[in-house]
Amino acid sequence: MAAPTTVVHTARSRWRRVALVAGGVLVALFIALQGIALALPRTNPPVIAEPNWDSPQTRELFMRACGDCHSNQTNWRWYTYVAPAAFLAYRDVTDGRQKCNVSEWGVGGEAKCDESVEQIQKGTMPPWFYLPVHPEANLSAQEKQQLIQGLIATFGEGGEGGGGGEGGEQRNRQAAPEQENGEEEEGSTSLPVAIRPS
Numbered sequence: 001m002a003a004p005t006t007v008v009h010t011a012r013s014r015w016r017r018v019a020l021v022a023g024g025v026l027v028a029l030f031i032a033l034q035g036i037a038l039a040l041p042r043t044n045p046p047v048i049a050e051p052n053w054d055s056p057q058t059r060e061l062f063m064r065a066c067g068d069c070h071s072n073q074t075n076w077r078w079y080t081y082v083a084p085a086a087f088l089a090y091r092d093v094t095d096g097r098q099k100c101n102v103s104e105w106g107v108g109g110e111a112k113c114d115e116s117v118e119q120i121q122k123g124t125m126p127p128w129f130y131l132p133v134h135p136e137a138n139l140s141a142q143e144k145q146q147l148i149q150g151l152i153a154t155f156g157e158g159g160e161g162g163g164g165g166e167g168g169e170q171r172n173r174q175a176a177p178e179q180e181n182g183e184e185e186e187g188s189t190s191l192p193v194a195i196r197p198s
Contacts, residue, residue, distance in 0.1 A: 042090070051113075
């Protein structure tokens with residue numbers, strides 16, 4: 001009959017081996033996922049046109065709270081290169097740009113922007129998991145109300161035109177500002193403020 005200390009020693013050795021194998025598998029899995037994460041395309045396509053914002057403040061609030069996922073001005077922060085956060089960020093930006101992209105206004109970017117106001121009012125946008133790593137997107141109640149009113153004035157009740165009316169489509173198309181240096185600084189999240197035509 002085996003001594004109790006031998007049984008305990010054998011059980012500990014077995015668990016140590018299991019832990020080492022499991023640890024090795026997890027490290028190998030992370031390395032594989034990290035390789036995939038680094039290969040994800042992180043692009044900021046050129047800005048084609050923006051909506052005719054009702055005010056610079058509306059644009060600033062929108063870009064602060066929504067711009068990373070709903071424009072071509074995404075700030076690809078360091079954690080967007082680390083698995084598994086990289087996959088979540090890539091998915092959110094890709095889906096966000098497809099639904100509402102203020103950098104491609106008038107060429108399909110406005111597709112579901114009419115849903116923005118309702119989602120902000122419900123508190124589903126920005127998503128809860130976005131706010132801890134983007135504290136600037138956590139708007140005060142007053143800022144949220146200003147953004148909602150500004151988006152209604154900018155997108156109109158239907159979301160696709162600066163309040164509707166005659167020439168609404170033309171008013172909502174705004175040429176992308178020319179870059180002074182011919183190239184945008186990498187990681188930049190801001191555009192020159194659009195000026196409303198008189």
